[in-house]
Each structure stands twice: as structure tokens, then as C-alpha cells.
Amino acid sequence: xxxxxxxxxxxxxxxxxxxxxxxxxxxxxxxxxxxxxxxxxxxxxxxxxxxxxxxxxxxxxxxxxxxxxxxxxxxxxxxxxxxxxxxxxxxxxxxxxxxxxxxxxxxxxxxxxxxxxxxxxxxxxxxxxxxxxxxxxxxxxxxxxxxxxxxxxxxxxxxxxxxxxxxxxxxxxxxxxxxxxxxxxxxxxxxxxxxxxxxxxxxxxxxxxxxxxxxxxxxxxxxxxxxxxxxxxxxxxxxxxxxxxxxxxxxxxxxxxxxxxxxxxxxx
Numbered sequence: 001x002x003x004x005x006x007x008x009x010x011x012x013x014x015x016x017x018x019x020x021x022x023x024x025x026x027x028x029x030x031x032x033x034x035x036x037x038x039x040x041x042x043x044x045x046x047x048x049x050x051x052x053x054x055x056x057x058x059x060x061x062x063x064x065x066x067x068x069x070x071x072x073x074x075x076x077x078x079x080x081x082x083x084x085x086x087x088x089x090x091x092x093x094x095x096x097x098x099x100x101x102x103x104x105x106x107x108x109x110x111x112x113x114x115x116x117x118x119x120x121x122x123x124x125x126x127x128x129x130x131x132x133x134x135x136x137x138x139x140x141x142x143x144x145x146x147x148x149x150x151x152x153x154x155x156x157x158x159x160x161x162x163x164x165x166x167x168x169x170x171x172x173x174x175x176x177x178x179x180x181x182x183x184x185x186x187x188x189x190x191x192x193x194x195x196x197x198x199x200x201x202x203x204x205x206x207x208x209x210x211x212x213x214x215x216x217x218x219x220x221x222x223x224x225x226x227x228x229x230x231x232x233x234x235x236x237x238x239x240x241x242x243x244x245x246x247x248x249x250x251x252x253x254x255x256x257x258x259x260x261x262x263x264x265x266x267x268x
Contacts, residue, residue: 003039003140003159010040018049027055028063035070036091041099041141043071044162062086071162074100075120094135101136105158113151125151 014034018027034046046052047067055064066085069078075097078085088096097120104111104119113125122128129146132153136142143157 006039007042010034010037011042011045014040014046015049018046018052022051022054024055024058024060027051028060031063031067032086032089032092035066035095036089038091038095038139041095041102041159042162043067047071047162070096070099072164074103076100079121097131098135098139098141099161101132102141102158102161105142105155106161109155111153111155113153116153 014030017030021027021030031046031052034040034043052064052067055061062085065081069081069085070092073096075093078088078096100119101111101116104116113128116122116132117125117128120128120131122131125148129148132142132144132146137144141159142155145154145156147154
């Protein structure tokens with residue numbers, strides 16, 4: 001969070017400076033200061049200032065090209081077009097290599113040492129690891145693990161770079177697709193919640209019906225026992241001992257058997 005706030009403060013500082021002057025050389029100096037600053041890694045807001053855009057076609061238009069490079073390009077891009085760009089100061093060269101690491105980390109979570117050394121013009125592993133630790137991880141733009149055995153850098157976090165204008169449509173489509181998928185998933189979850197609520201209500205009603213039926217059966221059995229002159233204990237056991245279930249079954253048999261065949265209980 002501190003890094004993001006620092007970035008925002010620096011962007012505001014340089015954009016205000018660029019908006020306050022229309023002198024081409026002063027604007028070129030602002031661009032140089034911004035691309036040299038060790039804590040600034042985003043440049044599209046500065047690039048969008050109208051006064052900066054007006055440098056195109058002037059004697060310092062190469063400074064505008066340089067700002068485009070720092071917003072979207074890499075160290076390899078600089079090498080391929082160095083002929084019409086200003087020579088880089090040491091801080092600018094380091095910054096552009098840092099940005100090149102961010103570009104690689106955007107699409108790859110495992111960066112082979114050989115690939116990094118080729119992209120950054122680094123001659124040996126020790127120099128590469130020192131750059132990754134001191135200039136990238138300590139600055140907070142990336143986090144990761146150096147795997148010397150596998151000769152690679154495992155990326156755990158990388159700060160985002162400026163988005164090229166031509167990337168916006170693709171990003172909008174990706175976000176729209178994600179939003180549609182999220183809506184469908186949310187609808188599915190809501191339907192499952194509704195189904196669960198319906199089943200819960202049905203289960204509650206069934207349980208209530210069973211409980212009511214049990215109470216009705218208890219009342220019926222109790223009334224039958226009172227008519228027969230028995231007490232509550234007859235509901236549970238027979239006179240000679242036994243299960244309550246046996247008593248209930250005998251009671252049901254007596255109710256349906258013709259009177260002359262009914263079992264006679266011994267008179268005490």
C-alpha cells in the first residue's frame with residue numbers, strides 16, 4: 001500500500017509539472033527526471049498530459065519516444081531502436097531493466113535464468129541474482145524465490161505495468177466474460193439456496209406431521225386403555241411382563257377379534 005501511495009504522489013507531481021509548462025525543453029527535462037526516479041514505475045498518466053503529446057514533431061520528440069518506451073517497452077526494445085532515442089543515464093538503464101523483469105513476470109511465473117540474462121544483458125548468474133535481489137525485490141516491484149538448483153526465479157508477486165491502448169479492448173472482453181460467468185454462478189448459487197430452503201421447509205412440515213400423528217396415536221391408545229380399565233403401566237407392559245410393543249399388538253388383536261373369541265383376563 002505504501003508503494004502504491006508513493007507512486008500516486010510521484011505521478012501527480014510530474015503531471016502537475018508537465019501541465020504547468022509548454023516549453024519543449026522543460027518538458028524534456030521533466031521526462032528525464034521522471035524516468036530516472038528510482039521509485040516511479042508507471043508513466044501512462046504523464047504520457048497523457050496534452051503538453052507532453054505536443055512534443056511530437058519538435059526538436060525534442062525523442063524524449064516523447066523515450067517516455068513511450070518506459071511506459072510500454074523493454075530493454076530489448078531500447079537496444080533495437082537506440083539510434084533515434086536519447087542515450088540512457090545509468091538510473092534510466094537500471095529502471096528499464098527493472099521494467100523488463102515486470103514485463104516477463106506478467107505472463108510467466110517461472111523465469112529461467114538463461115532467459116533473464118539474455119533479456120537484461122547480464123553475463124553471469126551472480127550478477128543476475130544480485131540485480132533481482134537488490135534492484136527488484138528490495139524495491140518492492142517483485143517478490144519471489146531464487147532457485148539456484150533449477151536456475152530460475154519463481155515469481156510470487158509482480159507490480160503491474162502501464163496498459164497499452166491496444167490492450168484495452170482485450171481486457172474489456174476478458175472482464176465482460178468474467179462478469180457473465182460470475183452472474184451465472186451467482187444465479188446457480190441462488191437457485192441451490194432456494195432449493196435447500198424448500199427442502200428444509202418440506203422436512204419441517206413432514207416432521208410436524210409425524211409428531212402430530214404420534215400424538216394422535218398416543219391419545220387413542222390411552223383412551224382405549226382407560227376404557228379397558230387399565231392404568232398407564234398397561235401401556236408399557238403386559239401383566240406377566242413383556243414388551244410394550246407386545247401389549248399394543250394384543251390390544252389391536254382384541255379390537256378386531258369377534259367378542260366370543262376374545263381372550264379373557266384373569267380376575268384378580
